[in-house]
Amino acid sequence: MTTSTVAPEIVAFASEVRAALSDLSREEVDDLTDGLEADLAESLAEDLRRTLPDPVAYAAELRTAAGLPGREPSDAKRGLLVAMQELTERIASVSERNPAIASLVEFADAVRPVWWIVRAWATTWMLAAFFGMERGFGFEGAWWVVMLGLTVLSIQWGRGRWGFPSQRELVTVGNIVVAVVIVPIFGAAWSWGGSGGDYEAGFDAGSDSGYGADSPLSMMGKPVTNVYAYDAAGQPLTGVQLFDQDGRPLDPFDVSSGDGRPCVDRDEVDCTSLFVPAQLVTGKSVYNVFPLAAIASALDEDAQNAPAPGAVATPLPAPFAVVPAVQPAAAPTPQPVAPLNE
Amino acid sequence: MDATQLLKGVLDVAVLAVVEDEDGYGYDVVRRLRAAGLEDVGDASVYGTLRRLYSAGALTSYVVPSEEGPHRKYYGINAQGRATLELQRKVWAEFATTMSDLLGTSTTGEAA
Numbered sequence: 215m216t217t218s219t220v221a222p223e224i225v226a227f228a229s230e231v232r233a234a235l236s237d238l239s240r241e242e243v244d245d246l247t248d249g250l251e252a253d254l255a256e257s258l259a260e261d262l263r264r265t266l267p268d269p270v271a272y273a274a275e276l277r278t279a280a281g282l283p284g285r286e287p288s289d290a291k292r293g294l295l296v297a298m299q300e301l302t303e304r305i306a307s308v309s310e311r312n313p314a315i316a317s318l319v320e321f322a323d324a325v326r327p328v329w330w331i332v333r334a335w336a337t338t339w340m341l342a343a344f345f346g347m348e349r350g351f352g353f354e355g356a357w358w359v360v361m362l363g364l365t366v367l368s369i370q371w372g373r374g375r376w377g378f379p380s381q382r383e384l385v386t387v388g389n390i391v392v393a394v395v396i397v398p399i400f401g402a403a404w405s406w407g408g409s410g411g412d413y414e415a416g417f418d419a420g421s422d423s424g425y426g427a428d429s430p431l432s433m434m435g436k437p438v439t440n441v442y443a444y445d446a447a448g449q450p451l452t453g454v455q456l457f458d459q460d461g462r463p464l465d466p467f468d469v470s471s472g473d474g475r476p477c478v479d480r481d482e483v484d485c486t487s488l489f490v491p492a493q494l495v496t497g498k499s500v501y502n503v504f505p506l507a508a509i510a511s512a513l514d515e516d517a518q519n520a521p522a523p524g525a526v527a528t529p530l531p532a533p534f535a536v537v538p539a540v541q542p543a544a545a546p547t548p549q550p551v552a553p554l555n556e
Numbered sequence: 557m558d559a560t561q562l563l564k565g566v567l568d569v570a571v572l573a574v575v576e577d578e579d580g581y582g583y584d585v586v587r588r589l590r591a592a593g594l595e596d597v598g599d600a601s602v603y604g605t606l607r608r609l610y611s612a613g614a615l616t617s618y619v620v621p622s623e624e625g626p627h628r629k630y631y632g633i634n635a636q637g638r639a640t641l642e643l644q645r646k647v648w649a650e651f652a653t654t655m656s657d658l659l660g661t662s663t664t665g666e667a668a
Contacts, residue, residue, distance in 0.1 A: 220625065220626050245607050245610070246603070246604065248619065249582055249619070249626070249627060249629030250582075250603070251625075252582075252626040252627065252629075253581065253582035253583035253586075253628075255626070256583045260587075267600075272599075275598055276603055276604040276607075278601075279607075279608065280605070280607045280608045280611075281608045
C-alpha cells in the first residue's frame with residue numbers, strides 16, 4: 215500500500231487514523247484513507263512549522279465530512295484526547311506570545327528524553343516490587359534487563375516510532391499513572407535501605423519455627439516463643455510476668471496481626487497445639503506470663519484454630535530442669551548476671 | 557461570524573468547483589481551496605468531502621502510483637458532478653443575493 219520513503223511519524227499517524235476508523239468496513243477505511251500518507255507528507259513539507267494533529271480528532275473530522283456515523287463508544291475517550299490536544303495547542307499559542315513560557319516549554323521539550331527513561335524505570339520498579347525484587351533504586355539481576363527493554367520501548371514510543379492502534383491512548387494513560395505514583399515510588403526507593411534484610415531474616419525465622427514471619431520477640435533474628443525463668447537457687451519459676459524497660463508486656467505473639475492464636479506445633483497443614491494465655495485477676499488474657507503452656511488445638515466452626523473441646527492446658531517441657539544457682543552477692547549492689555544457658 | 561461554520565454548508569460545492577477544470581489529489585484540492593481564500597479549511601474535512609462526493613457519484617477517482625513516494629488518489633468531476641455544481645451555483649447565487657439584501661449590503665464579498 216505504501217512505500218518506505220514516507221517519514222515514520224506519518225506512517226504511524228496514518229495507522230492511528232485507520233485504527234480510529236476501525237469500526238467501519240475495510241472498504242470504507244480504505245476509501246477514506248487511501249493516499250493519506252502522500253497528502254500528509256506534502257502538507258507537512260509545505261508548512262514546516264505544522265505538527266501532526268491528534269489522529270483520533272483527525273479521524274473524527276474525516277468521518278464527519280464523509281457523512282459517516284461517529285464512533286459511539288469512544289466518544290468520552292475522544293473528548294479527553296481532543297481536550298488534551300486543545301490544551302497543547304493553547305499552550306503553544308500562549309507561549310508564542312510570552313517568551314518566558316516559550317523558554318519553559320522549550321526546556322520541558324528538551325528534557326522529554328529524561329522522562330522516557332524515568333517512566334521505564336518506574337514501570338520496572340513497580341513490576342519488580344510486585345515480586346519483592348526491587349533493591350532501593352535498583353533491582354535484582356534480571357530486572358535490569360527488563361528495564362533496558364522497557365527503556366528502548368519507552369524511547370521509541372516517545373519518538374513516535376513503533377506505533378500501534380490506540381498507542382496514544384495507552385501511552386497517555388501510562389504517563390498519567392507514572393506521574394501519579396512516581397513520588398511514592400521515589401519515597402519507597404529512598405527509604406528502602408536494608409528493610410529487605412529484616413524482611414528476609416523474619417521470613418527465615420518464620421519458616422524455621424513454623425510460626426508468623428514477624429515475631430515481636432526475637433533473639434539473634436530467631437523468634438522467642440516462650441521464656442523460662444529460674445530463681446536464684448536455679449529452680450524453675452512459673453507465672454512470671456515480664457515487661458520491658460517501658461513497661462510494655464513482653465508478648466511474644468502479635469495476636470492482633472490476624473494470625474489468630476499462636477501455634478506451638480503443626481503437622482503438615484493444621485495447627486495441632488496452641489499456646490495458652492494466662493488469665494489476670496482483671497479478667498484479661500495475656501501472653502507475657504511465662505512459661506506459657508500449650509493446649510491441644512482443633513478447628514472451630516469458623517475453621518479457626520481454637521482449644522479442642524475438653525482439652526486441658528499442659529506445661530511445655532523446659533529446656534533445663536534446674537540451672538546453677540547464683541552466687542550470693544557480697545556487696546549490697548546487685549551484680550550483672552551472665553547468661554546461664556550457653 | 558465564524559466563517560468555518562458557513563464553510564461547512566458550502567464545502568461540497570467549493571470542492572466541486574476547484575476540480576471542475578482539473579483533476580486533483582487530496583492535498584492538491586486543499587491547496588486550491590486555500591489559494592482561493594478559504595484559508596481555514598481543514599485537511600481532513602476536505603478528504604472526507606471528496607470521499608462523500610465520490611460515494612454520491614459526483615466524482616471519479618483513480619490512483620496514481622509514485623516511484624519515490626506513496627501513491628496519490630486523484631479525483632475528477634463527472635457529468636453528475638457538473639450537474640450538481642451547476643445547480644448549486646444557482647442556489648448559492650440566489651441565497652447570496654437574498655442574504656445580501658437581508659443584511660443591507662451592496663457587496664457580497666465583505667464579511668460582517
